Amino acid sequence: MTKVLVVDDEPALVRALRVNLAAHDYDVTIAYDGRSALKRTAQDHPDVVILDLGLPDIDGSEVIDGIRGWSAVPIIVLSARDQEREKVTALDAGADDFVTKPFGMDELLARVRAAARRAQPNDDEPAIVTDDFVVDLAATVVRRSDGTEVRLTPTEWQLLEALVRDRGRLVTSQQLLRQVWGPQYEHERHYLRVFIAQLRRKLEPDPSQPRYIRTEAGMGYRFIG
Amino acid sequence: MTKVLVVDDEPALVRALRVNLAAHDYDVTIAYDGRSALKRTAQDHPDVVILDLGLPDIDGSEVIDGIRGWSAVPIIVLSARDQEREKVTALDAGADDFVTKPFGMDELLARVRAAARRAQPNDDEPAIVTDDFVVDLAATVVRRSDGTEVRLTPTEWQLLEALVRDRGRLVTSQQLLRQVWGPQYEHERHYLRVFIAQLRRKLEPDPSQPRYIRTEAGMGYRFIG
């Protein structure tokens, strides 16, 4: 399901957006200020971000900067008619589209559809098959050879996805931390150790002798398919 | 077409260079002294400069200085055997490689090829293949011909990467130390000896007779693909 993050501090507008988006089968998350917007983006990896420029804490284009530092997620900007200058700044910062308030819900939905379509150049990725399990990136599923499904938490999945997408290649600790936790957690290598261990417990035949998720001491990890 | 500027005052050598380079489809220009060498470089923007150290007017390293003031064009230095000191000075001044006279034309042509390749940085880096192993810079992997993977530590990898990226070309100890350990370790040449030895142990078929990682006494090391 397409995940949409709505960043806005007007309760009435938020409610309207949530209802209408949910009615069209979008998975909606709300953030009421820039700070939590950045956090949510890093955690949830939404497919589209709808961002109101008039936020209480941070300037809108700073939010865009923060997201663009590490993610290419489409950003649709909501702006009032008297915010022409901010609009330009936002587009410069890397916004993809903007809608002027007041706006019709149909127009916004059309923009969201377009953005989501652009975001998923869906070249259907084949599942990655190993001797012990199958990773289906498209379906977000890991299945063991005996048919049972492996239960992964959201963080575990994101980590596995990052490793599997670059399978065969070394993925540095920095890259993993940025992709899974967000750029500000670049140095928290301890997170990695903990979650790599959990992935190994769930996937490796012998977690103490990892075969698929290899560690490259001092550099990062590598998935061997 | 690759343009080569030859700076030399010995008519016989100049003739030999012109013929051989032209036969390999290089566009050759000649300068007989340092002054006109600087002028030609500024006007013609050659892709490679071949510079003889024994010039009539200016000292060789001054010519290098003059060029390096505004251009990063690769400079290959020709030097006689009794010009050890000038060689080092030239490399420090920013020369890229050197060839000691008398030299084989094949050797010089190989150096020119390496210099030209370095001048035109390639976007996608293909793996470097030798008779005994394959270095895949993108994946951060070294694989032996029998399929086994070579385990390298971070420092060993950085060192190998620095050498392989400039394969065929001499890389001075200074450059290696700066790239791998940082500028403040420029003089710790012993680090190099230790880690070069480890690389050879892991890569060379006969570490006591290095074939791929050659040492250039007093200057640095060179990777031969």
Next chain:
DNA sequence: TGGGACCGTAAGGAATTCGTCAGGATCCGG
């Protein structure tokens, strides 16, 4: 022939990095 400069090799302890466990905080759905 002796000394100096440079290079190669080996080995051990210091420092960093990794794996693991477990308790507590936080979030979310009922």
Next chain:
DNA sequence: CCGGATCCTGACGAATTCCTTACGGTCCCA
């Protein structure tokens, strides 16, 4: 408001990597 799942955090032993020291060899030149 509660229970369960998930995530963060701290602690500690194990493993890995790095730096340092020591010694032997070669080459060149006084």
